[in-house]
Amino acid sequence: MGTNITDEKEKKMFIGVIWSCAAEVKILCTALLFLCSLLTIFQFFPSPLSFVSVSDLRKCVSAIPTSPPPPQPIQLDHDLQNGVIKRSFDPRGAAAYNFILMSAYRGGASTFAINGLSSKPLHVFGNPSYKCEYVPHNVTHANESIIVDGNKILPDWGYGRVYTTVVVNCTFPIPVGESGGKLVLRASTNGGGDTEDTHTDIMTVLDEGSRSVNFSIFNEPPKYDYLYCGSSLYGNLSPQRVREWIAYHVRMFGEKSHFVIHDAGGVHPEVMEVLRPWMDRGFVTLQDIRDEERFDGYYHNQFLVVNDCLHRYRFMAKWMFFFDVDEFIYVPKDSNLKSVVDSLSEYTQFTIEQRTMSNKLCLTEDEGKEYRKWGFEKLMYRDIKRGIRRDRKYAIQPRNVFATGVHLSQNFAGKTTHKTEGRITYYHYHGTISERNEPCRQLVNETNLKLDTTPYVMDTSMRDAAVAVKRFELKMIGSALQNTRQ
Numbered sequence: 001m002g003t004n005i006t007d008e009k010e011k012k013m014f015i016g017v018i019w020s021c022a023a024e025v026k027i028l029c030t031a032l033l034f035l036c037s038l039l040t041i042f043q044f045f046p047s048p049l050s051f052v053s054v055s056d057l058r059k060c061v062s063a064i065p066t067s068p069p070p071p072q073p074i075q076l077d078h079d080l081q082n083g084v085i086k087r088s089f090d091p092r093g094a095a096a097y098n099f100i101l102m103s104a105y106r107g108g109a110s111t112f113a114i115n116g117l118s119s120k121p122l123h124v125f126g127n128p129s130y131k132c133e134y135v136p137h138n139v140t141h142a143n144e145s146i147i148v149d150g151n152k153i154l155p156d157w158g159y160g161r162v163y164t165t166v167v168v169n170c171t172f173p174i175p176v177g178e179s180g181g182k183l184v185l186r187a188s189t190n191g192g193g194d195t196e197d198t199h200t201d202i203m204t205v206l207d208e209g210s211r212s213v214n215f216s217i218f219n220e221p222p223k224y225d226y227l228y229c230g231s232s233l234y235g236n237l238s239p240q241r242v243r244e245w246i247a248y249h250v251r252m253f254g255e256k257s258h259f260v261i262h263d264a265g266g267v268h269p270e271v272m273e274v275l276r277p278w279m280d281r282g283f284v285t286l287q288d289i290r291d292e293e294r295f296d297g298y299y300h301n302q303f304l305v306v307n308d309c310l311h312r313y314r315f316m317a318k319w320m321f322f323f324d325v326d327e328f329i330y331v332p333k334d335s336n337l338k339s340v341v342d343s344l345s346e347y348t349q350f351t352i353e354q355r356t357m358s359n360k361l362c363l364t365e366d367e368g369k370e371y372r373k374w375g376f377e378k379l380m381y382r383d384i385k386r387g388i389r390r391d392r393k394y395a396i397q398p399r400n401v402f403a404t405g406v407h408l409s410q411n412f413a414g415k416t417t418h419k420t421e422g423r424i425t426y427y428h429y430h431g432t433i434s435e436r437n438e439p440c441r442q443l444v445n446e447t448n449l450k451l452d453t454t455p456y457v458m459d460t461s462m463r464d465a466a467v468a469v470k471r472f473e474l475k476m477i478g479s480a481l482q483n484t485r486q
């Protein structure tokens with residue numbers, strides 16, 4: 001788009017139009033034309049330049065408002081009587097939105113969670129507040145509406161950038177909406193940036209039809225044993241690595257499991273191909289969240305996304321897991337996932353220790369065969385350097401959880417345990433998921449070795465699972481993915 005040739009063509013067309021303008025409107029024409037060609041050059045038109053015609057131009061001219069809104073007068077400095085100059089400050093525009101709604105979900109007969117983003121400086125330096133109003137559709141026989149203070153939870157540990165993630169918990173003293181109604185959020189800046197101005201935005205965040213709420217789901221046993229909530233996926237992901245990850249975890253999590261994947265730009269067509277068979281079989285739900293890129297938050301707004309996932313699926317799963325697609329949950333061979341979570345059922349949350357794997361060391365005996373081996377099959381060296389704080393991942397019983405994070409939830413009822421060592425761990429293959437080349441860079445043969453002061457041991461646990469995982473994939477979805485590339 002925008003080649004010299006099309007630009008030339010266009011110039012000629014523009015000149016033609018100017019000639020056809022009457023003399024008295026020539027100046028206006030030229031001005032509008034200048035504006036329009038500016039717009040064109042900056043590619044505000046979705047269609048290629050070569051298709052710009054006189055009729056397009058007319059559209060362009062008519063799109064310009066006849067009378068622009070009058071500019072607000074600026075406040076002037078003025079001299080005070082005591083000889084001091086009173087300076088003024090003149091605010092305009094919107095630096096960051098007060099509230100950006102992603103979702104609102106019911107969490108029971110009288111409680112809701114609203115998930116969104118909000119200007120981070122507003123929360124760091126000000127004290128914005130929220131009110132929740134439930135407005136029944138049928139107001140003939142009951143109170144017209146009911147308003148409570150919303151309890152704001154900021155689950156992202158101050159990691160936000162322009163925006164921070166906010167979960168507003170709205171809990172009413174009585175059940176609301178038995179015959180339908182609307183949940184309305186009132187988000188107030190309370191001064192915040194400007195102590196002179198309290199700005200309140202009012203928005204309907206949930207509209208429940210008279211028959212749409214079935215209160216019994218809050219007390220029924222959940223549909224799934226395990227639900228995976230993924231963080232935002234972005235970048236040029238390796239389809240083969242994603243293929244391996246999903247086959248491994250569907251096998252481990254079993255028939256009553258579900259995987260929610262969030263596409264922030266990482267699910268390109270080849271990744272879509274490896275997800276498709278699992279979507280068709282009901283194991284995977286893909287959420288397109290690419291529009292979150294408009295709002296600059298922490299790592300593609302992953303804190304917002306995990307909270308949306310928590311509240312969206314809160315009553316559908318007994319356990320929810322939060323980890324990444326370059327991480328593999330592992331339980332020792334003499335146990336299984338069910339026996340592990342059953343032994344931890346008294347806890348609302350347990351955290352999972354990391355085993356860090358090298359993303360380039362492979363076995364000498366795999367030489368020449370690396371390309372055919374799966375990532376967790378050939379990357380066999382575990383980094384055992386001591387004294388390093390390694391991230392943990394976690395699982396929760398979501399019905400007791402009100403907001404969540406990436407490594408931990410801090411808003412829940414009940415207990416957390418970190419003592420899961422030896423019972424459940426995860427293998428982390430950092431940097432392999434966004435690598436489109438062969439990860440094996442160095443072939444070694446020892447069981448123990450040291451590389452640049454980092455000690456490694458050979459760890460065959462994951463390699464041992466490869467045969468069964470490949471067989472499982474074949475059984476479940478056939479041979480559709482046999483030719484997947486790195």
Ligand SMILES: *[C@@H]1O[C@H](CO)[C@@H](O)[C@H](O)[C@H]1NC(C)=O
Binds near residue numbers: 105112170401402
């Ligand atoms: C809101 O918080 C209360 C207690 O703090 C909790 O009982 C309720 O489940 C929460 N609601 C949601 C939707 O998370």
Ligand SMILES: *[C@@H]1O[C@H](CO)[C@@H](O)[C@H](O)[C@H]1NC(C)=O
Binds near residue numbers: 138140141210
């Ligand atoms: C509103 O409530 C009244 C009293 O309970 C009931 O008779 C009426 O059918 C309701 N209207 C709607 C539209 O639900």
Ligand SMILES: *[C@@H]1O[C@H](CO)[C@@H](O)[C@H](O)[C@H]1NC(C)=O
Binds near residue numbers: 141142143
């Ligand atoms: C409205 O709510 C208040 C407090 O919850 C209650 O005392 C009152 O009876 C209600 N009014 C109606 C018409 O339901």
Ligand SMILES: *[C@@H]1O[C@H](CO)[C@@H](O)[C@H](O)[C@H]1NC(C)=O
Binds near residue numbers: 214
């Ligand atoms: C609510 O859902 C349960 C099953 O989830 C069903 O048995 C019941 O009939 C539903 N109630 C209504 C009013 O739809």
Ligand SMILES: *[C@@H]1O[C@H](CO)[C@@H](O)[C@H](O)[C@H]1NC(C)=O
Binds near residue numbers: 445
């Ligand atoms: C591993 O190394 C030993 C000695 O360094 C050698 O004898 C052996 O053949 C090697 N094994 C493989 C599979 O390369």
